Amino acid sequence: MICFPNAKINLGLNIVSKRDDGYHNLETVFYPIMIKDALEIIETPNLEKDIFVESGIKTGTTAENNLVMKALHLIRSHYSIPPVEVHLLKQIPFGAGIGGGSSDAAFMLKLINSKYSLGASSNELAGMASQLGADCPFFIYNKPMFATGIGEKLEEVEVSFENYYLILVKPEIFVSTKDAFASIEPKQPDMSLKEIIKHPIENWKNLMVNDFEKSIFPKYPMIEHIKQKLYALGAVYASMSGSGSSVYGIFNKKTDLKHHFDGCFVWEQE
Structure with a gap:
């Protein structure tokens, strides 16, 4: 089986x-x-x-x-x-x-x-x-x-990427969970994610964060660079997933992006 x-x-x-x-x-x-x-x-x-x-x-x-x-x-x-x-x-x-x-x-x-x-x-x-x-x-x-x-x-919860295009980019970087938590300062969010996901995806950029990015990006600038590049290429939302090192971008139309991320693992979902 x-x-x-x-x-x-x-x-x-x-x-x-x-x-x-x-x-x-x-x-x-x-x-x-x-x-x-x-x-x-x-x-x-x-x-x-x-x-x-x-x-x-x-x-x-x-x-x-x-x-x-x-x-x-x-x-x-x-x-x-x-x-x-x-x-x-x-x-x-x-x-x-x-x-x-x-x-x-x-x-x-x-x-x-x-x-x-x-x-x-x-x-x-x-x-x-x-x-x-x-x-x-x-x-x-x-x-x-x-x-x-x-x-x-x-x-x-109800959330769907129907009619959106998702790309996941993982550089040749391994991030340990211990390192990710090392510089974290816990705090209550201004708005719960359960409420944020009810907003249009195009609004997430100004509302939704991954707290691990604060500690990971200074140590691994390449991961932050990938996020910035996804936005430059037209993503309506981009973020590191979990404690990294992969970054995903959500686009409102299919785009050929693989050649922009040489040396990385790249996966696409329509």
Whole structure:
């Protein structure tokens, strides 16, 4: 059985407060985009232990540390699952702020649930996913969501890029989440993102921010340069996604932009 985990972008990201546990409360809107990995499980008779095969973009992690296998072990702690052969084809770049690893983990939970007819509800799967990563629960539902807490409290929202063109640009830069949080000063936003997304996309430029840009741009000027170039090329809104390093631009018409970003990973969604 095979599935195709997709990525996400953040529409705004406000760091609103620091928690007693050392984490930060935030608010953001997760929006699914259709750049995808491929994840397959094969039940092999007489298999004594799990087999993990990874291809495509190399993540550099061991099988034990891969979120896909952690998801498998987690759901197995709740249900009886025989050893399986797992194949992961990575196409979503990592270190990009678009949730590729989190998506793989969440889709693994859904895939096992479907393959073995476990009957686990979406809420039950989301509860498991929250143990794997803050944005993993979003991928269980995989629809536009307003997220609070550390990203695990989700509320469905209406937002669509229909009739718009989206381009995602990722330079050869890896941004660690630790670095992204290093210079953050939490504060309550003047307007909630849940209200901002109700405005026309053309108005977002003056309303919607990603707080991580303040700490990331001085350290990685190339990321800020990409955002500025997207605006110069006609984007109605552009932003870094998550803690970076990818930047997306929303355009009101399809434009051939790939040649403007040599040396970067570029993906387009109409």
